[in-house]
Amino acid sequence: MSDQNGWAHNGGALTRSFRFRDFAEAFAFLTGVALHAEKVDHHPEFTCVWNRIDFRLTSHDAGGVTERDHALAAAINALAGDRT
Numbered sequence: 001m002s003d004q005n006g007w008a009h010n011g012g013a014l015t016r017s018f019r020f021r022d023f024a025e026a027f028a029f030l031t032g033v034a035l036h037a038e039k040v041d042h043h044p045e046f047t048c049v050w051n052r053i054d055f056r057l058t059s060h061d062a063g064g065v066t067e068r069d070h071a072l073a074a075a076i077n078a079l080a081g082d083r084t
Protein backbone atom coordinates (compact mmCIF):
# COMPACT_ATOMS: atom_id res chain seq x y z
CA MET A 1 0.00 0.00 0.00
CA SER A 2 1.30 3.34 -1.10
CA ASP A 3 1.38 6.44 1.08
CA GLN A 4 0.69 9.96 -0.11
CA ASN A 5 4.12 10.57 -1.54
CA GLY A 6 4.05 7.43 -3.69
CA TRP A 7 6.29 5.27 -1.52
CA ALA A 8 5.19 1.96 -0.03
CA HIS A 9 6.33 0.31 3.19
CA ASN A 10 7.63 -3.09 2.16
CA GLY A 11 9.44 -5.45 4.48
CA GLY A 12 11.45 -2.91 6.45
CA ALA A 13 11.99 -0.58 3.52
CA LEU A 14 10.34 2.19 1.51
CA THR A 15 9.89 1.20 -2.13
CA ARG A 16 8.90 3.06 -5.25
CA SER A 17 9.34 2.71 -9.00
CA PHE A 18 9.78 5.46 -11.59
CA ARG A 19 9.56 5.27 -15.36
CA PHE A 20 11.44 7.52 -17.76
CA ARG A 21 11.41 8.12 -21.50
CA ASP A 22 14.52 6.02 -22.00
CA PHE A 23 17.69 4.77 -20.33
CA ALA A 24 19.58 8.05 -20.81
CA GLU A 25 16.89 9.98 -18.94
CA ALA A 26 16.74 7.36 -16.20
CA PHE A 27 20.50 7.40 -15.76
CA ALA A 28 20.67 11.21 -15.68
CA PHE A 29 18.08 11.17 -12.90
CA LEU A 30 20.08 8.52 -11.04
CA THR A 31 23.17 10.72 -11.23
CA GLY A 32 21.28 13.47 -9.44
CA VAL A 33 20.11 10.98 -6.83
CA ALA A 34 23.68 9.75 -6.36
CA LEU A 35 25.02 13.27 -5.82
CA HIS A 36 22.32 13.94 -3.25
CA ALA A 37 22.97 10.60 -1.50
CA GLU A 38 26.66 11.44 -1.18
CA LYS A 39 25.83 14.85 0.25
CA VAL A 40 23.57 13.45 2.96
CA ASP A 41 25.57 10.20 3.38
CA HIS A 42 22.49 8.05 2.96
CA HIS A 43 22.26 5.81 -0.08
CA PRO A 44 19.40 4.12 -1.91
CA GLU A 45 19.33 0.57 -3.18
CA PHE A 46 18.07 0.48 -6.74
CA THR A 47 17.79 -1.57 -9.88
CA CYS A 48 17.56 -0.03 -13.31
CA VAL A 49 16.02 -1.92 -16.21
CA TRP A 50 16.19 0.32 -19.29
CA ASN A 51 13.72 3.11 -18.41
CA ARG A 52 12.49 1.82 -15.06
CA ILE A 53 14.15 2.37 -11.71
CA ASP A 54 13.03 0.51 -8.60
CA PHE A 55 14.19 2.00 -5.31
CA ARG A 56 14.42 0.40 -1.91
CA LEU A 57 15.22 2.72 0.99
CA THR A 58 16.30 1.37 4.35
CA SER A 59 18.81 2.33 7.02
CA HIS A 60 21.25 -0.55 7.16
CA ASP A 61 22.80 0.50 10.44
CA ALA A 62 19.36 0.70 12.08
CA GLY A 63 17.91 -2.38 10.36
CA GLY A 64 14.79 -0.65 9.10
CA VAL A 65 13.14 2.56 7.97
CA THR A 66 14.23 5.75 9.70
CA GLU A 67 13.67 9.46 9.22
CA ARG A 68 16.69 9.47 6.90
CA ASP A 69 14.79 7.20 4.50
CA HIS A 70 11.72 9.43 4.55
CA ALA A 71 13.96 12.44 3.86
CA LEU A 72 15.68 10.60 0.99
CA ALA A 73 12.29 9.57 -0.44
CA ALA A 74 11.19 13.22 -0.44
CA ALA A 75 14.44 14.29 -2.13
CA ILE A 76 14.07 11.60 -4.81
CA ASN A 77 10.49 12.73 -5.45
CA ALA A 78 11.71 16.31 -5.89
CA LEU A 79 14.40 15.21 -8.35
CA ALA A 80 11.85 13.13 -10.28
CA GLY A 81 9.55 16.13 -10.74
CA ASP A 82 6.23 14.97 -12.13
CA ARG A 83 7.44 11.56 -13.29
CA THR A 84 5.70 8.54 -11.89
Ligand SMILES: C[C@H](O)[C@H](O)[C@H]1CNC2=NC(N)=NC(=O)C2=N1
Pocket residue numbers: 041042043044057058059060061062
Ligand atom coordinates in the same frame (compact mmCIF):
# COMPACT_ATOMS: atom_id res chain seq x y z
C1 LIG B 1 29.61 5.54 7.52
C2 LIG B 1 28.35 5.92 6.82
O1 LIG B 1 27.66 6.90 7.52
C3 LIG B 1 27.44 4.73 6.65
O2 LIG B 1 28.09 3.66 6.00
C4 LIG B 1 26.17 5.08 5.92
C5 LIG B 1 26.30 5.34 4.45
N1 LIG B 1 25.03 5.25 3.75
C6 LIG B 1 24.03 4.52 4.24
N2 LIG B 1 22.91 4.36 3.56
C7 LIG B 1 21.91 3.62 4.01
N3 LIG B 1 20.81 3.47 3.27
N4 LIG B 1 21.99 3.01 5.20
C8 LIG B 1 23.06 3.12 6.00
O3 LIG B 1 23.08 2.55 7.09
C9 LIG B 1 24.14 3.92 5.52
N5 LIG B 1 25.21 4.10 6.24
